[in-house]
Amino acid sequence: MKIFTSLRDSELIVALKNGAVGVLPTDTIYGLVCRAADETAVQRLYALKSRKYKPGTIIAADIEQLVKIGIKYRYLKAVEQYWPGSVSVILPCPELQYLHLGIDSLAVRIPNQPQLLKLLKLTGPLVTTSANQPDEPVANTIAEAQNYFGDQIDFYVDGGNLANRPPSTIIRVIDDTIEIVRPGAVTIDENGRITQ
Secondary structure (H helix, E strand, O other), rough: EEOOOOOOOOHHHHHHHHOOEEEEEEOEEEEEEEEEEOHHHHHHHHHHHHOOOOOEEEEEEOOHHHHHHHOOOHHHHHHHHHHHEEEEEEEEEEOOHHHHOOOEEEEEEEEOOOHHHHHHHHHHHHHEOOOOOOOOOOOOHHEEEEHHHHHOOOOEOOOOOOOOOOOOOEEEOOOOEEEEEOOOOOOOOOOOOOOO
């Protein structure tokens, strides 16, 4: 198990490409992550969180990366005004069974965080889920994340204390209306406009 201090560390990129699962600071909170294209790593990540019907969020460097893993371009095009930013949009993707855990949709996001975007350009999209166990508080520090996962994971990236960072806002588009699934870092009105 390795502790990194930067998302730019070449060893971190190699580890992720080789199927590693670990904790890093996302654009919002600490996330338990792995490469979205690596089915074995994804299954391991979900097992660590005891996830059955609650898939993680896919973060990517750009829309093209999301298309490559199987999200339809037309859905992405319709919501691209929210990115880059801390808005996760739930989109249909019935094909990606190993990622969506049987619910036929996934939350996706293009973060507005330069170091994270550089990492994603090199690794491809990552699956991320909050660094905690079900019904436990989100880890604000690497020490708290280690209390949850110990040496069951391959790496931690220390980004300091993230206690003041809210999670992403999660929305779903139904016909022409926006449903706020979880309020978070970005405020969106009922017409789908960002208001902060």
